[in-house]
Amino acid sequence: MAVIRDVIPAFELFQPATIDDAVRLLDQHGAEAWVLAGGLDSMDWLKDRIKRPKYVVDLSQIKELRGIKEANGGLEIGAMTPLTEVVHHPVVRDKFGLLMQAAELVASPQIRNQGTIGGNVTQDTRCWYYRGGWNCYRAGGNTCYADTPTAVNREHAIFDADRCVAVTPSDTAPALVALDAQMVIRGSRGERVVPAEQYFIGPGIDITRMTALKPGELLTAIRIPATWAGAQFYFEKVRDRQVWDFPLVNVASAIKPDGGNIGSARIVVGAVSCVPRRLTAVEAAIAGKPRNEETADMGGKMAIEGAQPLRYNGYKLPLMRNLVKRAIRGSEGGTWTS
Amino acid sequence: MDLLKWGRDPWGEWVLTHISWSLFWGSLFAGILFFVAHASYVFLSAHHKRAATETDALEARYKNLPTKIPRHSLVARLFHWVMAAAMFVLLFTAFLPIVGVQFPWVTWHWIAGLVLTASIVFHIIHASFWLDFWSIWVGPKDIPEFKAEILRELGHDVPGPKPGKYPLGNRLYHLAIVVAGFLVVGTGMFMMVRVRTPLFARNPYLFRDSTWGWTYVGHGLAGVGLVGLVIAHVYFAVRPDKWWITKSMIFGWITRRQYLEHHEPSRWAVAGTSTSTSTSPTKPSERV
Numbered sequence: 337m338a339v340i341r342d343v344i345p346a347f348e349l350f351q352p353a354t355i356d357d358a359v360r361l362l363d364q365h366g367a368e369a370w371v372l373a374g375g376l377d378s379m380d381w382l383k384d385r386i387k388r389p390k391y392v393v394d395l396s397q398i399k400e401l402r403g404i405k406e407a408n409g410g411l412e413i414g415a416m417t418p419l420t421e422v423v424h425h426p427v428v429r430d431k432f433g434l435l436m437q438a439a440e441l442v443a444s445p446q447i448r449n450q451g452t453i454g455g456n457v458t459q460d461t462r463c464w465y466y467r468g469g470w471n472c473y474r475a476g477g478n479t480c481y482a483d484t485p486t487a488v489n490r491e492h493a494i495f496d497a498d499r500c501v502a503v504t505p506s507d508t509a510p511a512l513v514a515l516d517a518q519m520v521i522r523g524s525r526g527e528r529v530v531p532a533e534q535y536f537i538g539p540g541i542d543i544t545r546m547t548a549l550k551p552g553e554l555l556t557a558i559r560i561p562a563t564w565a566g567a568q569f570y571f572e573k574v575r576d577r578q579v580w581d582f583p584l585v586n587v588a589s590a591i592k593p594d595g596g597n598i599g600s601a602r603i604v605v606g607a608v609s610c611v612p613r614r615l616t617a618v619e620a621a622i623a624g625k626p627r628n629e630e631t632a633d634m635g636g637k638m639a640i641e642g643a644q645p646l647r648y649n650g651y652k653l654p655l656m657r658n659l660v661k662r663a664i665r666g667s668e669g670g671t672w673t674s
Numbered sequence: 675m676d677l678l679k680w681g682r683d684p685w686g687e688w689v690l691t692h693i694s695w696s697l698f699w700g701s702l703f704a705g706i707l708f709f710v711a712h713a714s715y716v717f718l719s720a721h722h723k724r725a726a727t728e729t730d731a732l733e734a735r736y737k738n739l740p741t742k743i744p745r746h747s748l749v750a751r752l753f754h755w756v757m758a759a760a761m762f763v764l765l766f767t768a769f770l771p772i773v774g775v776q777f778p779w780v781t782w783h784w785i786a787g788l789v790l791t792a793s794i795v796f797h798i799i800h801a802s803f804w805l806d807f808w809s810i811w812v813g814p815k816d817i818p819e820f821k822a823e824i825l826r827e828l829g830h831d832v833p834g835p836k837p838g839k840y841p842l843g844n845r846l847y848h849l850a851i852v853v854a855g856f857l858v859v860g861t862g863m864f865m866m867v868r869v870r871t872p873l874f875a876r877n878p879y880l881f882r883d884s885t886w887g888w889t890y891v892g893h894g895l896a897g898v899g900l901v902g903l904v905i906a907h908v909y910f911a912v913r914p915d916k917w918w919i920t921k922s923m924i925f926g927w928i929t930r931r932q933y934l935e936h937h938e939p940s941r942w943a944v945a946g947t948s949t950s951t952s953t954s955p956t957k958p959s960e961r962v
Contacts, residue, residue, distance in 0.1 A: 478692060479883070479886070499869055537776075542771070
């Protein structure tokens, strides 16, 4: 069945100049409103006519949503700050290199110029059944087409599937969870701040949403505390092609050494479940141990315990195990094991 | 407003997917409305109770009755409270996310569903072989009692007939719960093959999409129906004039006076009624 998709269906466009105006518009139009940040996720949905909002609220004119400020030894990054600006910001590079590494691996230079950090963490999943307009659980139906005996589910979840097996496609999300970032959310009832780890929600909590943002709410800023400033960082992303692609699996780690050993650690893996998966058991297990091949090997094995691969994504187990192993050991040396 | 949700299956056909959650709000509202309306009616109306002298006379007649009449065995009471707990867990896990309280509800929901199913199976076996199975059902024989109850509610002074072990309201409620309960359990058991549990291999292709749609709609309709039914049940359980029934579901017995005031000894015979001077026919074979 050929579907001609050449024109975006009509909608009413709003371009507010302040956060207050944007929030008021979102509150006024509720679930019929669509938030447009960099537009890179939105345009797919609109051009494919899968999402047909009546109202689009374009945030590009809100200056207060852009820019990076230093605060209390950490950073506050406006949600509309382009990824390129994040990558080149001197404090990000100097103190929070993990975020720099993650943002630099997003898609392509053109997309990083246009894409925003708020959009990158809030983007919808890439499950192709869902994005193809199939009436799946996430779209309000009662079936996960990616979790059937004949489904093509190479990119899907190996952890925490709860009816839906979609995964988070964000590269910056694991880095922000590892850095203990805080997400600043504004709505008609005021402002609330949510830890990055809780910003992302799985299908068990709400099968139709990826984040804690409710209709009418806006992510305005991301605060990164000084907690992990200057720690030893590692980010690695494995994808099918080396530019302009979403992760098959990515890993972000922040390690503070204590003498010759690992003091404290944060390890977060993306694209293996609906939310960035923080490996708290691995973090606890490697604390106090030397940062060597043996510790890394143990952490890698622990990381995949409890994984439930689907028909076509069993490869994610050795991939994740080895990425976690490398994240613990650091970037030098070592071998992959299958 | 659409009461049922539709979607296109992969072949482009429109199939049912869910009920609209506005039905949940409708059932909640209906349950609360019933509670307010009934409470107001009982408070304001000329609702007639039986005369105390009638019960006094019966007490004099049935002297041999024990002071405590067993109404619910320990097993029956345990079943009731296990089922009630499972039902509350099911309703809260199903509907709290709808009202905005979000948590991972699916696992709790299917576990409670299995507890409910097991308790219902147990109840059917227990009621069939150890209780008077037919005492809870309604039929044409209950029409005179139904008529008398309505007249009494409308303020008329009507003598007899009294119910057997279960008042007419109990039996009608049981019938409604049976219909809603079987529908929700039957559909829920099939829906379990679509979620990951240690019990079944997932099989989303067990039915075609349209059949799954009806299954989800049936489950949803029964679920929202149970919201209203549970509100009504809790309301009657806490009403002061029905508290004696609720107490009997806790302690297992009612007093001799409550037995004679609310029940017809010929329809619910207990030890002591047959040895009295009563001329009423009794059925000793009926079990408590």
